[in-house]
Amino acid sequence: MNNYSQQQPQPYAQMYGGQPYVMIQPQRPPVPPAESPAGSGKFIPLILSIISITVTIAAIALAIYGSSQAIKAPAISGTQIYSSSLLVNDGAWNFHSTANSQCAFSSQGLDATMQQTAQFDMASCNLTLPIALPYQLKVTIQPQNVLSNNLNAAVYLSQNVRFVISSQGTYDIEELSSQGDWISLHGGSSIQWYTSGVEANTLQFDVSNNGFSIAINGAETDHFTGWSLSGASTIGLGAVAGANPGEALFTNLAVYSQN
Amino acid sequence: MGPYQPDFQQPVSEQNSPQPQPGYPIFGQGGYGTYQPQPQPQQQQPQYYYPAQGGGYYTMIPPPQLSQKPQRSAYRLTLGIISVIALALLLIGGLFSVLIGGIDVLLGSPLGSAAALVVLLVIAALGGGGVGLYFAIRAIANKSSAAARFPPFYIFAALTAAVFITEFAIKLTSLPPSGMFSSFLIVLSGVLPALTILAFTINRLGNPTTWRRLWMSLLSGMFLATLIAIILELTASAVIAIWFANGPGALNSNILNSNSSVLYTLLIISVVAPLVEEGFKPSGPLILIGRIRSPAEAFALGLASGIGFNIFETIGYISSGQADWIQVAFERIGAGLLHGVGAGMATLGWYYIFRGKGVRLRALKGIGAIIYAILQHALFNGSNLLNLVPGPIGNALNYPLYFLGMYETTQIFLFFAIYILIALMLIKMTGALRLKPTEKTSENAQISTASGVLTRNT
Numbered sequence: 001m002n003n004y005s006q007q008q009p010q011p012y013a014q015m016y017g018g019q020p021y022v023m024i025q026p027q028r029p030p031v032p033p034a035e036s037p038a039g040s041g042k043f044i045p046l047i048l049s050i051i052s053i054t055v056t057i058a059a060i061a062l063a064i065y066g067s068s069q070a071i072k073a074p075a076i077s078g079t080q081i082y083s084s085s086l087l088v089n090d091g092a093w094n095f096h097s098t099a100n101s102q103c104a105f106s107s108q109g110l111d112a113t114m115q116q117t118a119q120f121d122m123a124s125c126n127l128t129l130p131i132a133l134p135y136q137l138k139v140t141i142q143p144q145n146v147l148s149n150n151l152n153a154a155v156y157l158s159q160n161v162r163f164v165i166s167s168q169g170t171y172d173i174e175e176l177s178s179q180g181d182w183i184s185l186h187g188g189s190s191i192q193w194y195t196s197g198v199e200a201n202t203l204q205f206d207v208s209n210n211g212f213s214i215a216i217n218g219a220e221t222d223h224f225t226g227w228s229l230s231g232a233s234t235i236g237l238g239a240v241a242g243a244n245p246g247e248a249l250f251t252n253l254a255v256y257s258q259n
Numbered sequence: 260m261g262p263y264q265p266d267f268q269q270p271v272s273e274q275n276s277p278q279p280q281p282g283y284p285i286f287g288q289g290g291y292g293t294y295q296p297q298p299q300p301q302q303q304q305p306q307y308y309y310p311a312q313g314g315g316y317y318t319m320i321p322p323p324q325l326s327q328k329p330q331r332s333a334y335r336l337t338l339g340i341i342s343v344i345a346l347a348l349l350l351i352g353g354l355f356s357v358l359i360g361g362i363d364v365l366l367g368s369p370l371g372s373a374a375a376l377v378v379l380l381v382i383a384a385l386g387g388g389g390v391g392l393y394f395a396i397r398a399i400a401n402k403s404s405a406a407a408r409f410p411p412f413y414i415f416a417a418l419t420a421a422v423f424i425t426e427f428a429i430k431l432t433s434l435p436p437s438g439m440f441s442s443f444l445i446v447l448s449g450v451l452p453a454l455t456i457l458a459f460t461i462n463r464l465g466n467p468t469t470w471r472r473l474w475m476s477l478l479s480g481m482f483l484a485t486l487i488a489i490i491l492e493l494t495a496s497a498v499i500a501i502w503f504a505n506g507p508g509a510l511n512s513n514i515l516n517s518n519s520s521v522l523y524t525l526l527i528i529s530v531v532a533p534l535v536e537e538g539f540k541p542s543g544p545l546i547l548i549g550r551i552r553s554p555a556e557a558f559a560l561g562l563a564s565g566i567g568f569n570i571f572e573t574i575g576y577i578s579s580g581q582a583d584w585i586q587v588a589f590e591r592i593g594a595g596l597l598h599g600v601g602a603g604m605a606t607l608g609w610y611y612i613f614r615g616k617g618v619r620l621r622a623l624k625g626i627g628a629i630i631y632a633i634l635q636h637a638l639f640n641g642s643n644l645l646n647l648v649p650g651p652i653g654n655a656l657n658y659p660l661y662f663l664g665m666y667e668t669t670q671i672f673l674f675f676a677i678y679i680l681i682a683l684m685l686i687k688m689t690g691a692l693r694l695k696p697t698e699k700t701s702e703n704a705q706i707s708t709a710s711g712v713l714t715r716n717t
Binding site for chain 2: 041042044045046048049052053055056058059060062063064065066067069168169189190191192193194195196198199217
């Protein structure tokens with residue numbers, strides 16, 4: 001690299017046409033000026049503080065307002081026609097056990113498992129009591145940490161409509177097709193579902209002739225219409241399989257008729 | 260023969276040319292060189308004499324002054340252009356997120372706590388990308404950036420406490436979480452702890468960097484590093500899963516009820532994840548490694564990149580917690596320490612390796628810092644599986660606790676003990692790297708670096 005700064009202009013004499021001339025080497029062009037200086041930014045911490053405080057207060061207010069406006073589960077009404085802790089076999093259940101799916105009472109509740117998905121999967125555990133529409137159903141699903149397989153619970157609201165929910169709170173409403181496959185009608189994700197794997201979750205269904213609403217842990221999560229059902233329903237409990245076998249442990253089932 | 264003296268005084272040009280300033284390259288060296296020029300003595304304008312017809316003399320017109328525009332760095336220009344393109348894509352991504360979120364809401368599909376992730380993506384992409392675009396355009400326009408200054412860290416700490424108190428109050432009063440309305444609170448529960456750590460570090464280091472560099476590092480950690488990490492970790496997980504299927508046995512990583520599942524999980528969280536994440540979190544600062552002025556700045560930029568990574572990851576975890584998001588947020592309150600200090604140490608290590616000429620034990624410091632980052636991450640992730648150890652250790656860590664509406668186990672104390680250790684490391688490192696008052700960042704300051712090299716502001 002040439003060290004131009006250390007070169008000083010050197011005057012020298014040159015003969016031109018017999019006359020001496022003084023030529024001074026041109027000075028190097030001046031150094032360009034500095035960039036336009038940036039502001040000191042001394043007010044930025046104050047601005048950041050004000051913005052942070054304002055946003056936090058707004059978020060807190062919004063969360064409190066939203067929680068106060070959240071729709072709670074409909075109050076239980078009607079006549080209780082069935083109630084059980086599901087810790088003992090009270091004789092009100094039919095078990096549809098195959099090599100692929102099992103249902104049995106355990107010391108911790110009604111345990112349903114399914115090894116793999118198959119056509120015409122049905123409820124492993126069926127309540128023999130016919131239930132007339134409209135009705136309310138409430139059941140508790142035990143957490144993942146008491147299961148040997150992935151939590152994938154299924155509540156059959158009729159023979160061809162079921163509600164499926166996973167350990168992460170993602171759910172699906174499915175209908176049985178004529179080919180024996182369960183087709184998803186509607187799905188979603190519930191912020192009310194406990195995912196820690198140590199806390200049980202409670203589902204409440206309000207079923208009528210043209211649809212049903214779902215409440216999870218005391219807050220309404222979703223409602224589904226466009227499903228026509230008349231006559232009596234058959235309530236079932238079970239599990240569904242995905243890439244791995246699925247399992248669900250149910251306790252505290254109660255059914256209320258609203259006829 | 261001495262210099263020729265004219266018979267009459269020639270007019271002397273006005274002294275209107277600016278004098279050379281220390282800290283700027285001499286014309287012709289180009290860019291932001293590392294050359295320290297000598298101060299130039301005052302000199303008059305060059306005067307040229309040539310003979311005229313009849314024996315007189317003419318004064319030549321002095322050469323025109325060259326452009327007074329500041330020199331433009333080709334590196335800065337290139338980086339600025341690339342940043343503009345990348346940030347424009349980020350803004351498009353943010354708009355796309357708004358579209359997707361809006362369609363989901365219109366279709367009546369409840370997002371659940373995933374709404375928080377959508378909110379974060381929108382705010383980070385649009386807001387963060389917009390600010391980044393501003394900085395990138397200023398870089399192309401050769402404008403300087405101010406030194407990054409933060410409010411005192413206890414302001415963010417107090418806001419963090421307010422957010423968590425609100426969350427616990429909502430949970431304890433059995434008010435249901437409200438999806439979209441709670442999403443902003445969820446985002447803040449991930450962002451505010453991270454900002455606390457960042458503010459503490461920048462203030463304690465003595466404001467070693469500029470807003471432009473800090474913001475770009477934050478964005479690179481939030482988007483670039485996470486994208487690379489997701490791709491590499493998914494690929495590695497798939498490869499290892501295939502190997503397990505063909506060898507040790509089938510896996511169900513959701514249920515750690517077999518040796519193969521435990522080994523698989525341990526490989527992923529304690530080997531793959533630390534190597535990938537600590538390797539790529541400093542991506543943004545590494546692009547600037549040639550221009551970083553001090554070890555303090557290297558650590559600060561690395562920490563900012565780690566904080567950006569942490570914000571994205573933490574919001575992702577919290578948003579998958581659904582009704583337990585409060586618990587997840589509480590457990591991950593110190594995750595910014597893990598990611599921030601790790602990335603800061605890794606960047607510091609790379610700085611010593613690339614720029615540490617003349618630093619004593621340079622190789623040891625450089626490699627040691629990088630290994631520390633990887634080991635810290637591996638040990639923290641591995642501690643998540645300690646509760647599977649049979650015997651007294653597992654029993655001690657699995658003891659159930661219930662407080663503030665949360666079901667926890669005693670393992671939470673282990674996590675917080677590790678957070679405290681990492682915080683002590685942060686205090687130590689920031690104390691050791693802290694800039695002296697004479698070294699604080701300013702636009703034209705000459706910063707003494709580890710290698711004694713002068714660099715320009717980018």
